[in-house]
Amino acid sequence: MIGLVVTGAAAALISLYLTITHYGGAALVCVPASFVDCDAVTSSSYSLVPFTDIPIALAGIGWSVMSAAGGVLALRRDPPWLRPAHLAWAGAALLFALYLINAEIAVIGRICEWCTALHVLIVATFFLALSRMR
Amino acid sequence: MSRASRGVPAATRRDRRSAERASPRARHRERPSIWRGPLPYVAAIVLIVGAIVWSVLSSRGGPAPTLTGAASAAVVASVTSIPADVYDTVGSGGLADPLRATTFEMLRGPSGLPLVIYVGAEYCPFCASEKWSVIAALSRFGTFQGLELSTSSSTDAFPDTPTLTFRTASYQSTFIELSAIETADRQGRPMANTTPVQQAAMDRSDPQSSIPFVSIAERHVAVGSGYRPDVLVGKTWTQIAEAMRDPSTPLARGVIGNANWITAAICEQTGGQPASVCASPAVRSLAVR
Structure with a gap:
């Protein structure tokens, strides 16, 4: 359960950084590599919530905070509805992350390492939530 | 029991x-x-x-798209003759002004007209997207010759993005002059060096020499693509040229919206000439912002 808090908090921090750079127009700190181009990814329309001008990173903050809050609640009371709810929350994020990974690899042809870190945290959250269903 | x-x-x-x-x-x-x-x-x-x-x-898509000579000419003709009502309908296309105003004196070309500078490379995907807008906008002030079709690099971001190249292009206008250069081919091999005028403009407004670099008489400059290039992904030149004429498409809002901003910046330097372009509703609405 502490793992859910940690992954949620880490994802919130990364999402916050991505949101600040989006609105501030600053370049992301990104290690140059042949398959990494943060600017290409974050300047694509896939960096926005579909049909809006809202950066996905902003939605990511909301998701991460809720996930971390779920972890905190699990530590304190752990009501019966929390486990399936957290799994559904993480599962939805996992599917959206796979959509974004496809956009990075198949459409943009580059990945963003900060986005990849977020995807890893989402996958970790999903498996932590899944393990709590036992 | x-x-x-x-x-x-x-x-x-x-x-x-x-x-x-x-x-x-x-x-x-x-x-x-x-x-x-x-x-x-x-x-x-x-x-x-x-x-x-x-x-x-x-x-791992197929080979880069190719077109026949006749189809290539049709694409160039379409992009350089977009109807005025398309520009007016799109307006800004929802884009923020991609150009940054400077405090420099107006830069003029050899014949004394405001000088528009474009510096890019054929491999560069963001140059590929920017050129659709630059060519559409400049075609409202003059006439291109020798524009050819090309694609961005197959190994860069947004691989094989269809575009046009200034490699063999020339431009005639009574309102502005154009100094455009492709510094490398789509494999990244050097093709040409920037001229002293182009390099000086970049040094002043784009110290990191990022491309694409667009300068409107040094009074307005843009570095990078004015719209998101993924609207071009998966499309052929012909599909892009057709979509540019349909104001309802995201592609038109990007390409034409960006072209309208460039047009408005040029009109500011030409003193509102030609009136047929600079007095149009879209250009006037962007110029007053």
Whole structure:
């Protein structure tokens, strides 16, 4: 359960950084590599919530905070509805992350390492939530 | 009372039943649960790995698109003759002004007209997207010759983005002059060096020499693409040229919206000439911002 808090908090921090750079127009700190181009990814329309001008990173903050809050609640009371709810929350994020990974690899042809870190945290959250269903 | 329960004291049976009612989890534990086995984990791993493999396989598209000579000419003709009502309908296309105003003196070309500078490279995907707008906008002030079709690099971001190249292009206008250069081909091999005028403009406004670099008489400059290039992904030149004429498409809002901003910046330097372009509703609405 502490793992859910940690992954949620880490994802919130990364999402916050991505949101600040989006609105501030600053370049992301990104290690140059042949398959990494943060600017290409974050300047694509896939960096926005579909049909809006809202950066996905902003939605990511909301998701991460809720996930971390779920972890905190699990530590304190752990009501019966929390486990399936957290799994559904993480599962939805996992599917959206796979959509974004496809956009990075198949459409943009580059990945963003900060986005990849977020995807890893989402996958970790999903498996932590899944393990709590036992 | 069933035969099997005969001989068991009634109180014991009641206790057992009430214990089972009070503890549904205990009863649940006795049944095999899907969550307890490896199936959910295996399914999730298969989903994740499968999705990534599918993405990698679909990223290895076919060869870069090609067009016949006649079709190429049709694309160039279409892009350089977009109807005025398309520009007016699109307006800004929802784009913020991609150009930054400077405090420099107006830069003029050899014949004294405001000088528009474009510096880019054929491999560069953001140059590929920017050129659709630059060519559309400049075509409202003059005439291009020798524009050819090309694609961005197959190994860069947004691989094989269809575009046009200034490699063999020339431009005639009575309102502005154009100094455009492609510094490298689509494989990244050097093609040409920037001229002293182009380099000086970049040094002043784009010290990191990022491309594409667009300067409107040094009074307005843009570095990078004015719209998101993924609207071009997966399309052919012909599809892009057709979509540019349809104001309802995201592609037109990007390409034409960006072209309108460039047009408005040029009109500011030409003193509002030609009026047929600079007095149009879209240009006037962007110029007053």
